[in-house]
């Protein structure tokens with residue numbers, strides 16, 4: 228089953244409006260010269276979504292949020308609702324990133340409700356799961372990832388409205404990545420869990436991204452793995468040259 232790669236950048240709490248617009252324009256220029264066989268997405272801070280959807284409009288670069296509230300509006304100071312992201316032209320939203328699970332105490336149940344809110348607004352939810360280093364050392368990687376998947380997936384999830392991102396917490400921002408066979412094993416386990424939850428046909432279409440220290444030098448081998456359908460890239464997505472090098476490495480890998 229051929230799944231189209233999704234090369235997604237998570238900018239976290241970085242970049243100014245000027246940098247964001249310059250990035251979107253530079254990617255749009257590259258896309259005008261030739262479209263790679265992959266979907267391209269950047270998830271900037273919410274402050275930059277409007278400027279980036281404007282600057283990338285029609286180019287083939289999609290823009291997403293990094294989080295949304297479970298509710299569609301209301302008295303939640305400082306939070307952002309999924310319909311607000313949709314209103315600015317966003318197409319995706321990341322939910323359940325390990326930094327939000329750690330910094331904001333988000334449980335699987337909260338992540339599931341955020342994904343459901345994303346779906347209700349017509350956004351694709353990118354649901355993040357992944358084990359900590361202690362869990363990995365204890366041999367619990369598959370058990371943790373499988374239970375996070377099962378508990379974070381809302382009713383109504385389909386391969387069209389949901390993407391899974393496997394991000395080992397210990398690989399984020401550390402320059403370390405799991406050995407390729409381990410990445411392959413975890414992605415295969417997630418797909419097997421998806422078969423249970425969604426059925427074989429949907430599971431075969433579900434995109435499962437890898438995230439955690441993906442960069443131009445390791446993207447090709449990671450993206451060439453059978454069940455790795457793209458990347459969720461932090462640091463290396465901040466510079467156009469690095470992001471684009473990952474796009475081209477990925478499309479050369481498949």
Ligand code: 13P
Nearest residue numbers: 237399400439440461462
């Ligand atoms: P790095 O690519 O900086 O390791 O971050 C990965 C990540 O957390 C993407 O969501």
